[in-house]
Amino acid sequence: MATQVQPVAGTGAVRDLRRGPANFQARRVRSSVMLGLIYAAVVATLIPLLTVLTWVFIQGLPALNWDFFTQLPGPADDPHQGVANSIVGTVQLLGIASLISVPLGVGAGIYISEFGGSRYNTLLRFATDVLSGVPSITIGVFVYALVVLPMRSFSMLAGGIALALVMLPILIRTTEEMLRLVPGSVREAALALGAPMWKTIMRYALPAALPGIVTGGLLAMARAAGETAPLLFTALGNNQWNTGITQPVDALTLKVFFYAGQPYEVWRRESWGGAVVLTLMILITSILARVATNRRAGR
């Protein structure tokens, strides 16, 4: 059996499969350098994330105490103050935003997934994408002109509408996608039993898609809860308990923003405290959504 190393025909030398020609060295080095840069890019992505999280927790967690959650804002030299009204305000704003955006978003999602013709659906999807790409500050200006000017007052209602516009595109997309995942056989079975179309969708298709829609809704709410810009000239913010839907209301993000720019230590601490609450909320929602999605995918 001729298995001795053979010289390459015409050269008398063994073929070089180890080092390669000179320019191959250069290619190898270039490859290593570029891969090194890619690894560096990954590090450059992770460093900000980790430093942001680290600092938010280091600075923010100590600010979280009983007062933070139960007291109203106070003067800069009062150590016993909190952002209770802002937290309640955020919840109120999210409630209004959900009341408006959930029926709209789920309805639109149902229409796109179950009824719409392909051309109108293309238009609807385009409008949805456009709306999700509109800068949130622009939404604030729009709602200001639409609601605040006619009502002659900043209000919880205006803030809720602004946040609803933030949530709407996310809800439409989630509903559409989740309904699409419901197998046709579910609808078929219901229709075969003589159920009308609307019952089939509301009683069978929608419940099957519900866990996914709820997950998407939670993500939309988390996103809205983290928004500041649309609230600046709609909800405006204040330092008291909110007194009605037509009155200004505070939000956690607004407090974080206003306090961060102040030179007083007490207020800065509140700002960090708000930042850590917002971050924790995002962290928990994202993890919950991820777990829920994985569980569904695993089924």
Add this chain to the structure above:
Amino acid sequence: MAQTEVEPAVGSLLRPLTINAAADATPSTEAPALAVKDLQAWYGGFQALKDINIQIAPRQITALIGPSGCGKSTFLRCLNRMHEVIPGARAAGEVLFEGQSIYEQGINPVLIRRHIGMVFQKANPFPTKSIFENVAAGLRIQGAPKAMIAERVERSLHQAALWDEVKDKLHQPATSLSGGQQQRLCLARTVAVEPEIVLMDEPASALDPIATLKIEELMLQLKQHYTIVIVTHNMQQAARVSDTTGVFMVRPDRAGELVEVGPTRQIFTNPQDSRTEAYITGRIG
């Protein structure tokens, strides 16, 4: 092309086999281009190949046939370490290329593949590159000078019998070609870097009969310069083009093994292994 039609000695095929005339030639006395010793391959915990031993003669066509799932494509990939691209795949044993073990520490797989090229089952031209740049791709990465690239591209397209069809549209996208043309383009791309060995993984399985015939004609031309190893599920094709045929089978433990290898005429007319006979006559696979 000198070919003879014979009635296969065993079993009853629906059609007579056309067997490559060269398959009668006495086995090459030259040193093998590739020698495989006790090759094993795994995907994760699953053993895909067991104890493969074969020698690939230079400037001949070696066909590997066998039922699907028998590991013949895996085996082909082990010959230029392309199996390493698949996550979880690994191989053990020896593959000697010109006497050098390619699995040895320090051997660079990139250099192996530059000398042992591959044509794939589905034509995979680079869609964003022109016809010219597709053929030039391998030369460009090696930093070949401009004049050399132009010359080699033309020659490779001639070798792939594609020149006349594309010479007026070299700078159009490769995707403008038909399926058969795309596969020949991929062949031109592979030979442009002048490898020693060309591995072909069912190169004609996605093509119509005429395009298939064209690829087969090309292989017979190319074997003057290149050692060719082709995996095919098409027994007629193996019989038509190859000098040597190897037959893979699935063992009871689902690993693939090489049950028989020999001159093509012998495999198709007088197989030594009963499983080969059963496969050739259409009883399995």
Add this chain to the structure above:
Amino acid sequence: MAVMSKPGRLPALEAGRGATGDPAFRRLALILATTVILVVIAMLINMTWESRESLNHFGLGFLVGQVWDPVHTIFGALPFIYGTVITSLIALLLAGFIGIGTAIFLAELAPGWIRTPLSFLVELLAAIPSVVYGVWGIFILGPFLKSYVAPGLKATLGGTPFFAGTFYGPSILTASLVLTIMVLPIVAAVSRDVILTVPPSQREAMIGLGATRWEVISRAVLPYARTGILGALILGLGRALGETMAVTMLIGNRGQITPSLFKFGDTLASVLANQFAEAQAGLQRSSLIELALILLVISLAVNAAARLLVWRAGRAQGAGRI
């Protein structure tokens, strides 16, 4: 099954009991869906209407006006357009390289077990509220740059106009860096998805020719994915242009056109955040709404372009498949 998902078109299926409710249900869903389109149209019309005073008063000159003076009611948008464009471009340049690099790692190089957690972390980066980045930027990044980075830049590149002046903390540079962090996850996540759609046969073709890992990436994967990656960059640009809070908190809020990244600036979004609530009714408010309108039109154009690219990429790749 595909037919069953649109059963509204099958007359036989509407004959069930209570099917009289179906047309009404369908109409209701249509009305709800159409709201989205109406909102977008209303936004354009309403904001054009509300900025009519400014539009009439300044005309196209508003776009090139360099003075923003509420006292003398002279308003020009150029400093803010400049600030928006310069911060977005710097962010996009940095986030482009880092984001595409991360995407390549996630799609091509990362071992399986690291992919999912890392992708999750990248998505988390996108989910953190803007205002949190702002707080972090004010108290951590700004002082860090001031103590450790700015002196070095000053010493080496201080002679160039790009790093002239004193670095206080808030600056065009600081805002651009935080913007980079915020754009990064979009570029990385979308590019990763695009790269994952590159067929393995493309990589194998290059590997089979004897290409190094980088050559496989740079000559097979990235060219194939280039349209989609461009789409990812434009989506990132869209986010950068409209990003408000972090930029407002870090850019210094002085509308000026300066080459120096150390100086204060202002963007369309940040000037709105700062001045809108207290703006005088009349020309000032109208001018601010016109700034919002400019921002809206720019982001609509950018988003439409990104969508078109992604759509075309899908088509081209469809044609590339045989």
